Amino acid sequence: MNILQALFFPPEQPGGVSSMVPYILERFQKLGWEMDLFSIPKRVRSKGSEEVSFQTFDYTQFSGNPLVDKYMQTYKDYIWWTRLRMSRSYDVIHAHHPIAALAMKHIYPDTPLVMTIHSSYESELMLNGKISEGGTEHRFLTSIYRELESKVDLIMTASESFRSYLAQHMDQPEKIKVIPNGFDEKRFKPIAHENAVPQLITVCRLVPAKGLDVLLRACAELKKRGCPFVLHIIGDGPVRNELEQLAQSLDLYDDIIFYGYMLHPEEFMPFFDVFVLPSRAEAFGSVFAEAALCWLALVGTNVGGISEQIQDGVNGLLVPVEDHDALADALEKVVSDPIFRHNLARAAWDKAKKAYSLQRVIAQLQKVYTNILPAAE
Template sequence: MSSATTHVMQVIFALEFGGAESLALNVSSLLREDKRFSVSLCGMFGSMGPLSDVASQRGVSAFSLDARRLGKVRTVAELYRLFRLEGVAVAQVHGAYLLQYVMPAALLAGVAVVYTEHAKHSLSKHARLRRMANLHGRLFGKMVCVSENLRAFMIDVVGLRPDRIEVIPNGIDLSRFAHSAYERIRHNDGVVIGTVARLTEAKDHGNLLRAFATVHEEVPDVRLKLVGDGELRQEVESLVSTLGLEDAVEMTGKRSNIPQLLAGMDIFVLPSRREGFPVSVIEAMACGRPVVATDVGGVREIIDDGVDGIVVPPEDSAALAAAMLALVRDPEGRSRLGKCAGRKACENFSDQAMVDNYIRLFASVGGARA
């Protein structure tokens, strides 16, 4: 490996697709195009997964450590060995839980650690994670939050010093959501409402389904498309049946052609109980879709309520139903919000702008020229 490059390794929970994992892959892919950097990915749990296949296609090396099988001491030793073997200068670790492995290995190997946090839920529940986040601040300095909302939490609740926190919002590859996707792909159907999210407790599909049942009662030809899979699939399917919505709800499972699926929706909904800085909202906006989202995490840093989307309280199916129904009945309003959303996404949320901020940070801690 050339000594002229700064090697940045993204350390993630597993080589599976999720919000943090997709961000790590995108950062690596763009960094790889900069001759000052070399890159790799390391999943700490499980084996090589679907993310490693895509990484390979993009020329990004991927490694897997089975921390659950190895135990903590052996995992730290293996990670130290990997840091030395790959010549890692900077490890970007996603989530406080992984710091218990990364910090000791990095200290032994002389590797800088940039800790990136995506959400506050685990930190809220576990004092041990808050202690690790504080220890990182004392040992390594800078951390990254994906939203101002999360930064305030890290200062007020976790106790980090404000000068140790950088805010770098998530960005997306805008070229995947080209202007041609703005026009709704028309079929012989009514208005299509959709969401793209894993079927988990945090995403609160139950809230969406109960709200949609109200909308469907008022406008019988409206349809709902749920894109994604997860551990609650059976429960979601059962609720669809209980609400009598089998003919109105389509569950696509896990899909990769997200821009095309978004182009088939008239309204995008994020019904979550909690979020960090939801990329799915940015993707929908980039595709010119009006968005209804719950007021969680960094949502209000993305959506200007009433201007380029609608923000409603979380776990309030009546408010969610009212917002969806208003857009279903107002095609001109959908068009206005969608156009404003598309402009904002293109102006504010490109992945290149995000990576430029990371390059500046990596250069400051890893020795590359900014």
């Protein structure tokens, strides 16, 4: 059996899809399975011109909107690039982005297609203040889900909470299969260390959806309480300047280090003590599992896939969204009590090793790929 893993852009960024798919491919190849990875380069722009249509809605009703037009052009570009570069057929295609799924089904209508929906583009855009709920862009993007449902043989996602989100946009959400993300434990090497000052770390794109403004306000409160710490922020994005300015206004600039983008933050994380990310939404939150495998104590918001990974007070701490005082309270607990912090980190590591192993994902996907052939026939 030969399988194609169809991504959107190349797997360059840490976290999410990029943390898992290349390692899945490597494991399957070691097991003797034929598997390739395909994506569209970021340099490909405005090349596609092939006409496309949807079965479940007329996309032209949204034409003229810049975001919609860009989305449709990218869909056509993906088709153009696939026709240009693809020279073989596959038994099964596994897509990891709506555009990849739609393009592959357009070109290979008879090939069994499975898809993992990893996140909600429209939710991210709303949280980042780019679109409004119920607006043209939101209605277009949410319409894509039923289109996928009509064309894909099996839809998967990484958390029960995200399946619940998808349910409002699909006719048969009970058919969605949940396979939590898995991680190659060999990438993560916990290191015994003792930091004189507790070291906090967060790893994410610097966008409003990640709630780093809330984190900075919580850190300001933590500093007022006399709790020593250093916060390390790994990642880059459009709100970096705003966050740096906020840190200065909160008299935090000397307590925070902005690193920018880093290709392999998991090599850096084991030297820290606490991973914290107060996301406003998260379909799964792969970076929490990665931090757990680095033996860090976890602090996150009670949303989406984060709340499925963390049992409050057992293997991490959960706080309400947008509540910087509650976040400061949680951080004070882990900063001021090293034994409690150690116990949380050990419990998080134990759960991540058992629940989020890459081997478990491989076994589940083997069944999916094997079963989809007779199902499609």
